[in-house]
Amino acid sequence: MIVRIRLFGQLREQAGADSVEATLADGATVADALRELAERPPLAALLLRLPVRMAVNREIATSETLLGAGDELALLPPLSGGGGPHVRVTSEPIIAARVTDLVRRPGAGAIVTFEGTVRDVEFLDYEAYREMAEQQIAKILSEAIARYGLEMAAAEHRVGKVGLGQPGVVVAVAAAHRTEAFAGAREVIDRIKAEAPIWKRELDGGQARWVPGEWVSS
Numbered sequence: 082m083i084v085r086i087r088l089f090g091q092l093r094e095q096a097g098a099d100s101v102e103a104t105l106a107d108g109a110t111v112a113d114a115l116r117e118l119a120e121r122p123p124l125a126a127l128l129l130r131l132p133v134r135m136a137v138n139r140e141i142a143t144s145e146t147l148l149g150a151g152d153e154l155a156l157l158p159p160l161s162g163g164g165g166p167h168v169r170v171t172s173e174p175i176i177a178a179r180v181t182d183l184v185r186r187p188g189a190g191a192i193v194t195f196e197g198t199v200r201d202v203e204f205l206d207y208e209a210y211r212e213m214a215e216q217q218i219a220k221i222l223s224e225a226i227a228r229y230g231l232e233m234a235a236a237e238h239r240v241g242k243v244g245l246g247q248p249g250v251v252v253a254v255a256a257a258h259r260t261e262a263f264a265g266a267r268e269v270i271d272r273i274k275a276e277a278p279i280w281k282r283e284l285d286g287g288q289a290r291w292v293p294g295e296w297v298s299s
Contacts, residue, residue, distance in 0.1 A: 087154070137155075
């Protein structure tokens with residue numbers, strides 16, 4: 082069977098291509114694919130010293146994960162800069178351009194920035210379990226980076242009152258290609274809204290109303 086192996090960062094540069102194909106036996110695992118790849122001179126030495134994470138069909142995988150014909154195996158080197166994704170839950174105004182600048186990387190051919198702004202009401206008043214929210218958002222960003230092979234990702238969320246037309250949340254992601262950048266940004270904002278412990282209350286014309294939500298299964 083044939084498996085497509087996607088390469089990023091140093092791996093892409095060393096191979097001279099952003100993907101290669103490997104012919105493997107039925108029932109092969111990620112470890113089998115890595116062994117086959119390590120026999121190729123351009124990548125052999127680099128794979129010996131570079132710790133990589135693996136994703137199969139955009140889901141985090143281990144060396145024991147089984148592969149099927151036509152699967153996509155992505156090899157993800159450590160993040161540039163080594164500092165991990167940027168997360169901030171803050172009472173200060175969010176500057177979208179600054180969040181975008183945090184994800185710029187030489188290997189990024191596409192950057193997608195999403196601003197979630199206040200509409201229809203005078204204010205939204207955000208409340209958060211800040212420490213837990215930052216931890217959860219960091220997890221969401223890290224998983225999106227691994228799943229889509231992103232170069233970097235960042236997110237900032239407001240607490241307190243945010244006026245009409247102002248951003249309550251900004252997400253920025255960078256990737257080599259636009260498909261992964263759009264998909265990564267969409268997943269990040271959807272998961273932040275569903276999973277981060279942040280609540281909002283609408284304030285309009287002297288009236289206040291908590292915006293209803295629901296728990297989602299993990």
